[in-house]
Amino acid sequence: MAWRTVSSTLTPGRIYLSGADAIVEGAVAARCGFFAGYPITPITEVLERIAVRFPEEGAAFMQMEDEIASVCSCIGASWAGVKAMTVTSGPGFSLMQEGIGHAIMTEAPLVVVDGQRAGPSTGQVTVGAGDVMQARWGTHGGIPTIALAPWSVQELYDGTIRAFNLAEQYRLPVLFMAEAATTHLNEPLEIPSEVQLFERDKNPGQPPFGTESPDGVPPMPSFGEREKLLVTASTHNPWGFRRTADPATERILTSRLFNKIMMHVSDIAEVEEYSLDDAELAVVAYGFTARSALAAVEQLRQEGLKVGLLRLKTLWPFPAADIARIGERVKTIVVPEMNLGQLVHVVSASTPCRVVAYSQMDGTVIYPSAIAEAVRKACS
Secondary structure, three states, X not given: OEEEEEEXXXXXXXXXXXXXXXXXXXXXXXXXXXXXXXXXXXXXXXXXXXXXXXXXXXXXXXXXXXXXXXXXXXXXXXXXXXXXXXXXXXXXXXXXXXXXXHHHHHOOOEEEEEEEOEOOOOOEOOOOOOOHHHHHHOOOOOOOOEEEOOOOHHHHHHHHHHHHHHHHHHOOEEEEEEEHHHHOOEEXXXXXXXXXXXXXXXOOOOOOOOOOOXXXXXXXXXXXXXXXXXXXXXXXXXXXXXXXXXXXXXXXXXXXXXXHXXXXXXXXXXXXXXXXXXXXXXXXXXXXXXXXXXXXHHHHHHOOOOEEEEEEOEEXXXXXXXXXXXXXXXXXXXXXXOOOOOHHHHHHHHXXXXXXXXXXXXXXXXXXXXXXXXXXXXXX
């Protein structure tokens, strides 16, 4: 396994793009070779631009009959040796869960971009963050996932590249938890001259589902490379042979799948801190809501309140150590979310300090004034 440096596919410098376009250009920059997807609001704009850009770059685009076929096609493309991605939103994300679980068990790298809605079911197709817990617990079996929470057009570009790198590095599907509020933004972003990409390990002749390496990630050959490949989502040994009645095989396999993520939380999970050095109250936020939270913190600071922000760039694996560290320094944590309270429960479990939820699920973004008022009430 190794990193390589490639030239940017766009002219370096400052450009102006929508969030949806930034996701596509990030995928192109990451050298994604295959896309399969089905149109769904509010993420269809990504599919539409991919339909144009991927053929221009020599990558494959397929509009599938549904979301199940989309994610399963990406698994096949990944095992054929190319980087693969799909996009969806709430109801389609539910349909993809079995395929995502299959990709976790077969260790097939791919990227799933989820333009979240306010649910349940078809729900409200405007703005929401309704899939936060589904990103972690949507598949049965309890194996950890990686889910990123971008908050800007710049991060939709950079984060898409990072999602592909993480997928290849840890051999699993990475969930990119976008929102209509970010994908429909138009903002300037900086295009670098070079991009760092992680390339999967081949190491011919080695077992593709077992390793003695401390990182727990086996090499991944592709079909057509003269390797004897058996790919099954049933319990299997390091060479892919089914061993569904063998407790030792199950224990070894699932422990490795668990540990290859949870032993690297400090490398995977990212946060950003704002005005927390002297804070007595912290706001913990993610995605678009973190933008409103930062504006609220800046306003409250002008009022003399010692408030700071911890922004979660990574939702899963959850940065519990960062929450615990902040919780030791502040009296209260406020968690605003565009749902009925999902991540707030994980925050509460990570710190003994007081945790207050602010929930809004009506298809609109949370304004800074609402977060500021929630903080004032928490301080009173």
